Amino acid sequence: MMLAFGGGKSGIGEGGVKIVGLVITEWKDIPMELLLRIVSLVDDRTMIMASGVCSGWRDAICSGLTHLCLSWCKNNMNNLVLSLAPKFTKLQTLVLRQDKPQLEDNAVETIASHCHDLQDLDLSKSFKLSATDRALQAIGRNCSQLQSLNLGWCENVGDVGVRSLAYGCPDLRTLDLCGCVCITDDSVIALANSCPHLGSLCLYYCRNITDRAMYSLVENRMKNKAAMWKSMEGRYGEEGLKSLNISQCTAITPPAVQALCDSFPALHTCSGRHSLVMSGCLNLTSVHCACVVQAHRTASYIPYPAH
Numbered sequence: 001m002m003l004a005f006g007g008g009k010s011g012i013g014e015g016g017v018k019i020v021g022l023v024i025t026e027w028k029d030i031p032m033e034l035l036l037r038i039v040s041l042v043d044d045r046t047m048i049m050a051s052g053v054c055s056g057w058r059d060a061i062c063s064g065l066t067h068l069c070l071s072w073c074k075n076n077m078n079n080l081v082l083s084l085a086p087k088f089t090k091l092q093t094l095v096l097r098q099d100k101p102q103l104e105d106n107a108v109e110t111i112a113s114h115c116h117d118l119q120d121l122d123l124s125k126s127f128k129l130s131a132t133d134r135a136l137q138a139i140g141r142n143c144s145q146l147q148s149l150n151l152g153w154c155e156n157v158g159d160v161g162v163r164s165l166a167y168g169c170p171d172l173r174t175l176d177l178c179g180c181v182c183i184t185d186d187s188v189i190a191l192a193n194s195c196p197h198l199g200s201l202c203l204y205y206c207r208n209i210t211d212r213a214m215y216s217l218v219e220n221r222m223k224n225k226a227a228m229w230k231s232m233e234g235r236y237g238e239e240g241l242k243s244l245n246i247s248q249c250t251a252i253t254p255p256a257v258q259a260l261c262d263s264f265p266a267l268h269t270c271s272g273r274h275s276l277v278m279s280g281c282l283n284l285t286s287v288h289c290a291c292v293v294q295a296h297r298t299a300s301y302i303p304y305p306a307h
């Protein structure tokens, strides 16, 4: 490994690296800031190995690392998380997407109890999480700064877990619940009540979801409207759902989805924008966003003949 620093004044000297007057004779003496810059260039597996080089490197990496992805781990991810989470307490982004199910409740509980700064967590395909929702309750209790959570295909997740999440993580902006087949309207109602910044929600294949969930989103939009106008001075337009996937939620009816579309103008069914996705819901083809209605009006407008 070669290191070179700024201009012509620095270079690799005999037995060390020279940085404008500072000679580093041992790897362990590399300044923390520089070490973090270097490890940011290597993959996460190498970075974890680097944290084991010496106590100095371990302390520097553990206290400075904010992003970590362990999706490359095909075996033993659960144990790896159990050993790393208590050390990497400054993590803001943690990606634990799995191909082969590995993560269990205890790993997620360990993450929640040590990584309180987490903002972005990907737990997709954690099939092994139990139906007791222990994992999500731990996140709800400890990770109040969470903004983005992917629970795609965590099929044991239930309403108890999503409710804890909604109450404990009011800053939640993006939530993927696709394939969480056990959740019902209660989950969406809790999110609508407690997470006013929710901008993206995926409910793909959540077959228990009905109109009740859609109307709760509409009602809370109305409720928050006045409050937000006051507190955010016109930033209201930036809030609210911008992306919703209700594909395969076949119990939902057109009036409920149309009400949703009318309340959240950023939800589009038109091609090109398509931020309201409802494929597989054949009964919802009559639902249209504002632009489709507008285009229809323009097309059917017959001007008076000019005389």
Ligand SMILES: [Zn+2]
Pocket (backbone or CB within 6 Å): 267, 268, 269, 270, 273, 289, 290, 291, 292
């Ligand atoms: Zn549109």
